[in-house]
Amino acid sequence: MQNIGSIGAMLLRLRDDENTYLALNPGITASGFARTRIVRTAQTPAWLIHGKTISEWRPHGFTEQEGALCLYGPNLNAITLDEVLRIPDEKQVLGYLVRVSNALLSAAEAAAEAGLELPRIATFGVLLVEDGGVLLLPKPILDGICEHLPRRQALEMVERYNHPDLTGEAAITFSLAALTYTAVTGRPPYAGDTIEELRERMRDRPPTEPLVARPDLKPELADHLLNALSPERERKLQGRQTQAPTLADWPQIIEETRSAGPSAGPSAGEPDPGHNRLLRAAEKRERRYERRYRRSGYLRRNTARLVISTIVILVLGGLFGNILYQQLQPRSISGYAPDEVVRAFYESINTLDHETMSETVVDGAGRQEIQQVMRLYVGSRVRIAMEQREGFTSAQEWRDAGMPPIEPGEMLFGVAELEITSPEPASGVSEEDERRFLARYERWYTADTGEEPGETPEQGEGRRPEIEGYRHEDRLHLKRDGNDWVIYLIEERAPEPIDPTELRP
Numbered sequence: 001m002q003n004i005g006s007i008g009a010m011l012l013r014l015r016d017d018e019n020t021y022l023a024l025n026p027g028i029t030a031s032g033f034a035r036t037r038i039v040r041t042a043q044t045p046a047w048l049i050h051g052k053t054i055s056e057w058r059p060h061g062f063t064e065q066e067g068a069l070c071l072y073g074p075n076l077n078a079i080t081l082d083e084v085l086r087i088p089d090e091k092q093v094l095g096y097l098v099r100v101s102n103a104l105l106s107a108a109e110a111a112a113e114a115g116l117e118l119p120r121i122a123t124f125g126v127l128l129v130e131d132g133g134v135l136l137l138p139k140p141i142l143d144g145i146c147e148h149l150p151r152r153q154a155l156e157m158v159e160r161y162n163h164p165d166l167t168g169e170a171a172i173t174f175s176l177a178a179l180t181y182t183a184v185t186g187r188p189p190y191a192g193d194t195i196e197e198l199r200e201r202m203r204d205r206p207p208t209e210p211l212v213a214r215p216d217l218k219p220e221l222a223d224h225l226l227n228a229l230s231p232e233r234e235r236k237l238q239g240r241q242t243q244a245p246t247l248a249d250w251p252q253i254i255e256e257t258r259s260a261g262p263s264a265g266p267s268a269g270e271p272d273p274g275h276n277r278l279l280r281a282a283e284k285r286e287r288r289y290e291r292r293y294r295r296s297g298y299l300r301r302n303t304a305r306l307v308i309s310t311i312v313i314l315v316l317g318g319l320f321g322n323i324l325y326q327q328l329q330p331r332s333i334s335g336y337a338p339d340e341v342v343r344a345f346y347e348s349i350n351t352l353d354h355e356t357m358s359e360t361v362v363d364g365a366g367r368q369e370i371q372q373v374m375r376l377y378v379g380s381r382v383r384i385a386m387e388q389r390e391g392f393t394s395a396q397e398w399r400d401a402g403m404p405p406i407e408p409g410e411m412l413f414g415v416a417e418l419e420i421t422s423p424e425p426a427s428g429v430s431e432e433d434e435r436r437f438l439a440r441y442e443r444w445y446t447a448d449t450g451e452e453p454g455e456t457p458e459q460g461e462g463r464r465p466e467i468e469g470y471r472h473e474d475r476l477h478l479k480r481d482g483n484d485w486v487i488y489l490i491e492e493r494a495p496e497p498i499d500p501t502e503l504r505p
Helices: 032-043 090-114 139-148 151-157 168-185 195-204 219-229 232-237 247-260 273-327 338-350 354-359 367-387 395-400
Strands: 002-007 011-015 020-028 046-050 053-057 061-065 068-074 078-080 126-129 134-136 392-394 411-421 434-446 467-481 484-492 496-498
Touching: 011 061, 011 068, 011 078, 020 061, 020 139, 020 151, 032 061, 032 068, 032 139, 046 090, 053 090, 068 139, 090 126, 090 134, 090 168, 090 247, 151 195, 168 219, 168 247, 219 247, 219 273, 338 354, 338 367, 338 395, 338 411, 338 434, 338 467, 338 484, 354 367, 392 395, 395 411, 395 434
Parallel strands: 392 411
Antiparallel strands: 002 011, 011 020, 020 068, 046 053, 046 134, 061 068, 078 126, 126 134, 411 434, 434 467, 467 484, 467 496
């Protein structure tokens, strides 16, 4: 696939022997099974919206260009919303947002009828087409790209315009208000240098007062923005009687702002005393909001984190104290035959018994596996303390149960179908000094938690986690340490993926 030119910052024109394509390059990379997952999302068609008419734009897939994964499909002349927001002509930006708001209204109505969920608004995922259409990337593709975006890009192109707790039309309405705020003030409604801080501000306080961000803004437009972007409890606290604008209201609000201009403007060259009073009141409110946010926000935002940290400290304190104690005691595997030591290492993974695993190895063998099990153990103890449940299923129990679906919020982890064989001994090496084994097994985990499932208890509300499995083959080298056989080297072959559907009866 040949790159025949860039169209703005993130759009490319590609060509093969027969056709020309439009490609989106959000600047992501992925390899291995993460790459496989994101490539599969390209099967989902995007919506191309012209007024009330919605047609499909079917991507052809992902292709690699200069190390980055690019989504490509039928050729279009378009510009991303991200580039639109950088246009210096305010009226032109608002004109584009009128088109976006009408398209989102049509998409929301169609999604409601079809029982579909609209994706978040990402400024790279909304394309303004030259013929007047709007292309919306579907949720699977958008979510797949967002998983691999660098945090700074995710902050600036996604998180700035999406409330962390809103869904459906409420989420889209918030996003349109945030985009309009950005267009008329030149900056996003909420400050925040990290995703965590930005989300805290969206939950805990109103946006930066629009009249503070732009003193000449029309008061009615400032009220629309405040009503749409402020938390509900804050609107009630301020005694705001007017309802927040709905999704259906925003096309008209943005069009009126575009046609008449967002600026209140001076009257006959003289400052408006009434407007000045509104501006002073807004400045006073903004100072109060920020003082209250900084004074009372820390404890409220971090209560759970502090509780968890305390529990982790207690667990780790007992954990490392126990490890030190165990080091002074005879190994629990003392007297085990070499193959029993190997079996103890792998079976302890499923019981989160990192202590036994540590006793079976020396010289750093299996260190990464032991650290992973230790983290999962700590996570499970924290979860028991916080939720009164472990939420953990071992891989062998799951396999023995017929590989049932994993419930939302549960974790699957561990090895299954373990087979241990002893190859021919190395020439010139006595079996009294060294033993070697092959361990073949399956490893399973919930894909939502990646390689460290213990670090993320949440699996998404009401959504079953995906399951991933791999076939492993390890070559283990054992030697004597005193009177005990221990593993001193584990050589791993590249794992092979397993399709769970092929194994289920």
